[in-house]
Amino acid sequence: MARLLRLLRDCRGLSAVEFAIMLPVTILMLGGLIDFGIAANQRTSLENGARAGAQVAMYRGLELEQIKASVIDATDLELVADDIDASEFYECDNAINVKVEADHQCTDGSGLGKYITVTASKSYEPIFTFLDFAIPTELKGSAVVRVP
Numbered sequence: 321m322a323r324l325l326r327l328l329r330d331c332r333g334l335s336a337v338e339f340a341i342m343l344p345v346t347i348l349m350l351g352g353l354i355d356f357g358i359a360a361n362q363r364t365s366l367e368n369g370a371r372a373g374a375q376v377a378m379y380r381g382l383e384l385e386q387i388k389a390s391v392i393d394a395t396d397l398e399l400v401a402d403d404i405d406a407s408e409f410y411e412c413d414n415a416i417n418v419k420v421e422a423d424h425q426c427t428d429g430s431g432l433g434k435y436i437t438v439t440a441s442k443s444y445e446p447i448f449t450f451l452d453f454a455i456p457t458e459l460k461g462s463a464v465v466r467v468p
Contacts, residue, residue: 366461
């Protein structure tokens with residue numbers, strides 16, 4: 321009986337047991353943080369590329385090939401032309417977020433604005449596949465610019 325009590329009071333090796341319990345949890349948290357950081361970095365790169373494409377659209381209009389080349393050059397990701405899309409739409413100056421046709425006559429004499437949206441997308445494979453629920457598998461970046 322005394323031997324059992326002495327064994328229960330013995331604290332040697334307790335740190336090793338605590339370390340063994342906490343190590344997997346710490347590795348999972350660190351891995352998730354790294355995975356999330358990589359996804360955020362790639363999304364930021366896509367948005368920067370979309371902004372570069374929008375700048376080209378501002379000066380050259382809806383020139384798809386030039387816009388796509390600009391987006392690809394501006395990102396450090398492996399994009400192909402099919403990952404990039406550009407489209408135009410029109411809005412009256414007095415009605416925000418109300419898309420109209422190009423030949424629409426705006427009420428109260430307000431002007432008709434022409435806009436171009438550039439979107440770049442890329443699929444993302446998380447390092448830890450169990451994090452699919454927390455990290456999107458499709459990353460997108462977009463930019464909208466008003467053109468003359």
